[in-house]
Amino acid sequence: MTVSCSSFRQLLASLPQQSVQQTLAKTYKEENQTDRERMTQAMEYGATGACDISDSQRGANYNLNRYSDVVPFNHNRVRLEGKRDYINASQITVPAQISANKYIATQGPLNHSIGDFWRMVWEQQARGIVMLANPVEGLRPKCSVYWPQALMASLKLGDIVVTLIDERPMRDCLSVVVRKIRLTHANVPDVTWDVTQLHYTEWPDHGVPTSPVPLLQMVRELRSTVSPDPETPVVVHCSAGVGRTGTFVIIDAAMCYFAKNTDYQGDFVGDAFKAMRRQRTMMVQTFPQFMMCYQVISFILNEQKQQKH
Template sequence: MSESESILATGGSFLRDKWSSEDEELAGPSQTVPPQLPGIQIVSERELAQLAQVRPLLFNFHEQSVIKDCFKMLEKKVAEYEILQEFMTLDYKNIPDAFNSGNELRNREKNRYRDILPYDSTRVPLGENKDYINASYIRIVNSGEEYFYIASQGPLPSTTDDFWQMVLENNSNVIVMITREIEGGIIKCHHYWPISMKKPLELKNYRIFLENYQILQYFIIRIFHVVKKSTGSSHFVKHLQFTSWPDHGTPASVDGFIKYVRYVRKSHLTGPMLVHCSAGVGRTGVFLCVDVVFCAIEKNFPFNIKNIVTQMREQRYGMIQTKEQYFFCYKVVLEVLQKILTLD
């Protein structure tokens, strides 16, 4: 194990949570409720393994040298604890906008956590009246290319209808869920989809059908058919739930998360990618950061993790909550770069 790997692997021993909202666990069982059978194969393990091999568009001598220099620079930052200092310079105090909508009396019960609210300027409006949901548009620009997401809290029982309205109005074909419904004895997210293929989930305005599913080692794939009751219009959504994030800290293995992020990107077709965990800032921020970096590596673009996180925080308060999550971003990127450097 290299020095950087050792630091990253043991980071949890000295990294404490900055926030209580995202990772406030108590003792108790953790669960997600998958169907009883593994489902019909949607993707093979071989395909996932191939997807996990992030490859730059060009890999000549010059590009190999660039990647090697990048790897050494990131490894040095980790080994010398510069990452810790870098995270601490990401200031929570510079709040670029107000939280008026989230603080309105009529909207307070729509927030899972009272300290995690969307900025007024980037919140996702619902319908003609621009109704409230705790979700934010996030646009990340890297090397002139824009990556468009919705970062959302996990739905509550009272906001499930609103959540599906947001999915349809934004024409999002992928939902990225990075939490289990219950973790450490605490409800992290309402079960907002049908459990069985035999019986749809009936909501006030929507009917949700489970068309297919596949249970994999690290995540679950579900295919939903969403019907708007008032018009009969339908929309198909791929729901990708990462089930391997531990109750405390970050995943011990990066391999499963790399496969997950890559499969999500491959599945994305329309609208902003809709990403949520429980509060919609911690694990959600990790996913967005890693996805942008992977896209940059593929296109031989430079990237700066601190800059990516800064852009996210300017659009949703508190994105990437803990030092440990910030370290995990570097750990994942270093793993990918190291594999690239082993290519012939």
């Protein structure tokens, strides 16, 4: 079921209507049900093709999953180099008409997968890491601290050394911490790889931020200075790497799209959401997160309109 609006701007304008909200809620519920059935089939009975998750269940790989029900599909999982190639991370793209941006959606590292996380960053040549969770939320561990805790301190993780070069609040946005991190590799000692982590500290688990402004400031920083090249994957994670992560991907893609385009034929959010659900389960995990995507994009377009005047 879809809303009968020919353009995305028309859909945004009709959002206050109760019938439109009910239709979007039904669309979300139907996709959620499809997603659950897909994963139940894969976990209980096994699946092949695009729904195959068997790699995540093999041997020691199973203990590399933070949550047993959030695992990557085989077809688009990130494969590390070497025999020990598993990490709970998925290559994510949105439909080509929306954006060429590339993403890696991943879980918050576990204590025993921190080295794998940095191997992935090095091998995928990522320049930006977006962190949307805190290490502990509601007294529950959500993500291991995977960076050094003191300036110029280092962690040696296998062949990779991780050094914290700088840490500071983002300018004009205290809820985002910017960390500059340098990687070196034992096999290529003459090469260093600098990565910037943008850590948004005020996004509640399963919920939405109280204001879109810090999130939009973080996206602007990401695309203006940290990782402007759409071909370079941005590593995005929360705790499971699905709810807040999927919501961020849609908003980032929207900011990039509407910086160059005035409208979109169809439902921008719905198209991106459905495409992502086929690449990683539970992306945009709650209905409030789904609706937040529409509301934040509406905020973006209103900002653009005010700037023109």
